Amino acid sequence: MKKVELLAPAGNLEKLKIALCYGADAVYGGTSTFSLRIRSGKEFDMDSYAQGIEYAHARGKKVYTTINSFPFNSQIKLYENHIAKMAELKPDALIVASPGVVQMAQRVAPQIPIHLSTQANVMNVLDAQVYYDMGVERIIVAREISLKDCEAIKRVIPDLELEIFVHGSMCFAYSGRCLVSALQTGRVPNRGSCANDCRFPYEVYAHNPETNTTFRLDEEPGIGTYIMNAKDMNMASHVDEILSSGVIDSLKIEGRTKSPYYAGVVTKAYRHAIDDHYAGDFDEQRYQKELHTTQNRGFSDAYLVSKPFERNNTQSHNFTIQDGTHQVMALVSEDGLTWKCKDKTCVGDRVEIVLPVGMSLEPMESDEGKIEEIENAFWLTLKKIVSTKGKEFQCIHSGDLNDIILPVKLPSYTILRRGIAEAKAKKGLI
Numbered sequence: 001m002k003k004v005e006l007l008a009p010a011g012n013l014e015k016l017k018i019a020l021c022y023g024a025d026a027v028y029g030g031t032s033t034f035s036l037r038i039r040s041g042k043e044f045d046m047d048s049y050a051q052g053i054e055y056a057h058a059r060g061k062k063v064y065t066t067i068n069s070f071p072f073n074s075q076i077k078l079y080e081n082h083i084a085k086m087a088e089l090k091p092d093a094l095i096v097a098s099p100g101v102v103q104m105a106q107r108v109a110p111q112i113p114i115h116l117s118t119q120a121n122v123m124n125v126l127d128a129q130v131y132y133d134m135g136v137e138r139i140i141v142a143r144e145i146s147l148k149d150c151e152a153i154k155r156v157i158p159d160l161e162l163e164i165f166v167h168g169s170m171c172f173a174y175s176g177r178c179l180v181s182a183l184q185t186g187r188v189p190n191r192g193s194c195a196n197d198c199r200f201p202y203e204v205y206a207h208n209p210e211t212n213t214t215f216r217l218d219e220e221p222g223i224g225t226y227i228m229n230a231k232d233m234n235m236a237s238h239v240d241e242i243l244s245s246g247v248i249d250s251l252k253i254e255g256r257t258k259s260p261y262y263a264g265v266v267t268k269a270y271r272h273a274i275d276d277h278y279a280g281d282f283d284e285q286r287y288q289k290e291l292h293t294t295q296n297r298g299f300s301d302a303y304l305v306s307k308p309f310e311r312n313n314t315q316s317h318n319f320t321i322q323d324g325t326h327q328v329m330a331l332v333s334e335d336g337l338t339w340k341c342k343d344k345t346c347v348g349d350r351v352e353i354v355l356p357v358g359m360s361l362e363p364m365e366s367d368e369g370k371i372e373e374i375e376n377a378f379w380l381t382l383k384k385i386v387s388t389k390g391k392e393f394q395c396i397h398s399g400d401l402n403d404i405i406l407p408v409k410l411p412s413y414t415i416l417r418r419g420i421a422e423a424k425a426k427k428g429l430i
Helices: 013-021 046-058 073-088 099-108 125-134 147-156 180-185 236-245 260-279 284-291 420-426
Strands: 005-009 026-029 062-066 093-096 114-116 138-140 161-168 204-208 213-217 232-234 250-253 326-332 338-341 350-354 369-374 377-382 415-419
Touching: 005 013, 005 161, 005 260, 013 026, 013 046, 013 260, 026 046, 046 062, 073 093, 073 099, 093 099, 099 114, 099 125, 125 138, 125 147, 147 161, 147 236, 161 236, 161 260, 236 260, 236 284, 250 260, 260 284, 260 326, 260 350, 260 415, 326 350, 326 420, 415 420
Parallel strands: 005 026, 005 250, 026 062, 062 093, 093 114, 114 138, 138 161, 161 250
Antiparallel strands: 161 232, 204 213, 326 338, 326 415, 350 377, 350 415, 369 377
């Protein structure tokens, strides 16, 4: 039986490695302004992207290259050259967004499979058939599609792979077709430079042109002015239903610009959800508990199992971002010997250890620290905080660049975290 693929974001080389360590079967990312995430693309250059592909392939994993913005006429030759350069790195697919670029990719890199971006807004069998006939092997369907429509497409085109988003930021506009950012800041969303203007609070006014009178409309208390701010997608509770349909080939997590913690924890949660489905042991509370540790704009299960007009809880009215239940304290190095501080930490602190998929620990104690297992979780108590340069700290603060020696080697990219209330207390915020 072919199992569904788990596809995670890779905003840079470190996050690519973290996503794979935490259970992704494949990752997606890009290197240039021809990707829809300029900020993440700049964190990869050609060398580091090549390293990422080599790292993934050595582990039997895949990398899909994003070239999914919409080119101006003046960029067509540049686009063609970029496709040729990326093809030399031998990614497992090119993600593109328009019929013209589909044809260009087939001409320039015929050996690389083509995946159609969600920006193409495929919602039905007619459009899916057109792209399939053009040679597209996989369609990342519009975020507004229903599972029933996915089933309808698969009945007609059984060999076409379908990929859906299951987690991450949602756009206020239809599958990212928005001009608010372009209007206000000149940053064009469909060419990779969205300023996220929909996340800002707005004041609402009523203007009477006959009298040239303008009134500010007061908002209802508790509602606020985040009138275009969509909640984040969270489909973890529906993974069992999605996989039972048998028509989805890949579950995709949004978030190339999000943190390494997000890349690890969200990927691990969906890895467990997928594996538990196949094992007949699905429990949505297990996955939601972890997903709620991350920062978010509130969660919604979006539109896959409910039509848009049936929903009234997809908008976040009174905040643009909220804390999750936990705060990252540190990220362990790739060699597993040191950590870098992400949140104020002192001698005597006890923090939770979040391990990559398939990893485990043995309890231990030394002069430097102690690892113990409590209620099915591992915890590290720090008895000393000493850097690789020999400097000893009583407390170390977020942003300190010293590499701090661990009392015992941990798996690559292990995450150390604490509850958000404890983190805020240490900062004097509560």
